[in-house]
Amino acid sequence: MSYQLDAGVCLQLHTATPNDEELFGSPHTLQILSLKKVGSKQNEATPNSPADRYRVVLSDGTHFLQAMLATQLNDMVSEKHIQRFTVISLERMSCNYVQEKRLLILMTLRVLGQEDVKIGDPISLDPAPGSAAPTPAPAPGKPEKAEKAAQPTSSTSAQPAASRTAAKTNWHPIEGLSPYQNNWTIKARVTQKSDLKNYSTQRGEGKLFNVTLMDETGEIRATAFNQVAETLYPKLEEGKVYYVSKGKVNLAKKKFSNVMNDYEINLERNTEVEECLETTNLPMIKYSFVSLQELQELSKDSTCDVIGILKEYSDVSEITSKATSRQLKKRELTLVDRSEYSVRLTLWGNQAEGFTPDEQNPVIAFKGVRVGDFNGRSLGMIATSTMTQNPDIPESHSLRGWYDSSGNNASFQSHTGTGSFSGGAGGGFTRSEVKPLLEMKLEANRIPESEEKPVYFSTKATIMHIRGENIAYAACEVCNKKVVEEGGSWRCEKCDKTWPKPVYRYIMTFAVSDPTGQLWFQGFNEVGEVIFDKKADEVVEIKERDDGQYNHILYKSCFKTYNFLLRAKRDSYNDNSRIRYGVSRILPLDYKEECEALLTLMETPWGQKDFTADFDSMTLG
Known part of the structure; x- marks a missing residue:
């Protein structure tokens, strides 16, 4: 299929100013001639990290020019939806001037198809290296003084009138900020603002607050300290749009921020913040929802x-x-x-x-x-x-x-603990680290008596017996602490509240075994709900009403195999040191997953080993 490109569009984009919203918001049919990653080298091992940027060469069949791809479109590159000679419908873009150079950013596009060759014989429109960026055309009816003020300036000296006017026309996209740029202005909405907090360090005490700033290209976190914080805190309001300039861009401290940006802004004494009443095309907030x-x-x-x-x-x-x-x-x-x-x-x-x-x-x-x-x-x-x-x-x-x-x-x-989670010590059941009970017990017995931190184990075992004497306790429905019966009602000392009846929660002790041995495990409410497939209230009611039915429930819950994540910790009981095994996760067996794990094991060197000689030696012996 052949495509008809919109001839003349590249020339219009080449001479456009940031105020040509109709041109940047209208769809244009163009072809991608080249696509090149220009992200920093340290991020090359991590595809589509926030620092990854792609430069594209766009053609309308007559001319071609360069532009940048917005980072939210990086997935289209990694998934090969767009590549060389792809024909696209460019539906929205933005234009800024960065260090006196025009920067076109593709914000929204739709793939129309893939061609094998270049369409037409386009020629370049980009200026030769070292030439100045084209001067934006002045708006009709504006005096010459305003025209000069609208031009970008590389001067860092204080020029209040000129710099403010330039800031309102030539702002910098957030996704283009880096520590290597000093003269920048962003136009962004405050989507989040923290409280003004006090902090204390070895150097002394102070105050701070932070805001999240967002434009159509991305978001960034900005923080102010001490006197700057007290000055800017009442000035910045959630939901409003501001011009912000003369802040210091640093590498982001990911420990304190969940904003998807490798950098953050430190608001300083010379930082300028001016409210902007023009809020077109700036999102209120961007979400990336996951289902519950x-x-x-x-x-x-x-x-x-x-x-x-x-x-x-x-x-x-x-x-x-x-x-x-x-x-x-x-x-x-x-x-x-x-x-x-x-x-x-x-x-x-x-x-x-x-x-x-x-x-x-x-x-x-x-x-x-x-x-x-x-x-x-x-x-x-x-x-x-x-x-x-x-x-x-x-x-x-x-x-x-x-x-x-x-x-x-x-x-x-x-979510009652039945899922298979990962991450961190004790974060989840790990099949590659499954240990038989005997090996696990030997390792746990080596835990020093002075060790306070628990040790986590993954194992597979079968429940052989459940102690039925104290299967649950009466709990507060708010804090889950034990409640005490007082005159027909139930009182929680922690919450200082009284309830007409308690909510029962499991507190279980049960024996498990595997081919290597047997151990006693302890489990709480989530474990009991998996084992009995009933709420504790229902099981307690059956126990009080019919011992025979209750014993039958205990019997039916035995002789089932589960994967366990255990929390082993040494404690003392009657002056005797012992190891307690608490169940952090319990997972019913997924037989498809178990079979796949066995097939994977058979592909390992152990699975390929010839056991004939071992069998013969055991038989002859």
Whole structure:
């Protein structure tokens, strides 16, 4: 199939100014003649890292010129949707001047097809090396003084009127910032703003706050300290757009930020911040949502964006931080989505106290929440997280329609520790590290008595016996601590609340075995729900009503094999040192996965070994 390119478009783009919004927002049929990666060398081993950039040469059949590909389109390169001689419909782009050079950025495109050869015989429009960038044409009716002010300037001296005018026309894309540039201005929206916090270090005390700035090319985190923080904090507001210049660009400290950018901005005393009333084409916030079901694929302490229906929420409660011994306020939200999973999300501090739902079951979008492994999977707000109720985005409208039509009657599954998670010490069951019980016991016995940290093991074993005397305990429905019966009601000392009845939670001890030996394991509520396939309330009710049926449940739950992740730790009981094996994860066997693991084992040197000689020696012996 032959394609008709839009002849003359490259010439229009070559002479366009950043204000030609109609030209940059209209579709154009062009051909890619070349595609070259220009990212930094240290990132070459990591495809599509935030620093990866691609330069493209575009042709309209008559002329060709160079442009840059926006980083959100990098996947189209790695997946080979666009390559040399690909014909595209360029639907949106932007134009900026960087260090007196024109920078065209492709923002949105659609692939029309793939050609084998170049269409036409185009010639170059790009200026020769060393030549100046074309001067943007002045707007009609503007005086000559304004025309001069609109031209880019390489001077770093203070020229208030001229520099401000230039900043309003020739701003720099966020994705193009780097520590090697000093004279830049960005036009960006504040999508997140932290509280003004006090900090204390060996050097002294101070204040800081941070904001997330976003334009159509990407986002970046900016931080201000001490006097600068006090000056800029009331000036920067969430949702508003600003021109920001004269900040220092540094490598990002990923430990403190979940923003997808290799760099961050340090706002300094000479930093200029000016509100912009022109907000065209600047997004309010960008999300990359994962479903609640997909949380089981994410590692502990990673961050993600989620959107869900608020099913229920708790009152504000207080806990004592183990690290700082301070009282912390928290509130638990239960979210559901159309994957028919539910998850608990924790709000902290002022967010917990100030939370009020807009309606009975609002749609809430969260950006940058942290993944935890409590009860299988949980979520928590952190300093850089944002929460928006009923956002005006397609995902929100779709979720609202689903819930109102059928979702409010759906049954939702929680993450109860049955998934196979990975990451970190104790992060998940690891098949390559599975140990038989005897080997595991020998290693655990070598744990020093002074060692306080647990040691994690992965193993496969069969349940042989379950102690049925104390299978569960009466718990508080808020904090899960043990409650005490007082005059027909149940009181939680920790929460200082009284309940008409308790919620029972499993606390189990059971024996397991494999061909090498036997051990006793301990497990809590999530483990019991997997083993019995029933809630603890139901099992306790059966136990109190019918001993025969209860014993039958215990018997049916035995002689089943599971994969376990264990937490082995030495403790003392009656002045005797012993090893306790607590179950952190329990996974029912996936027989397809087990067979694939055996087939993989057969391909190893052990699986290819000839055991005939060993068998003969054992027989003759």
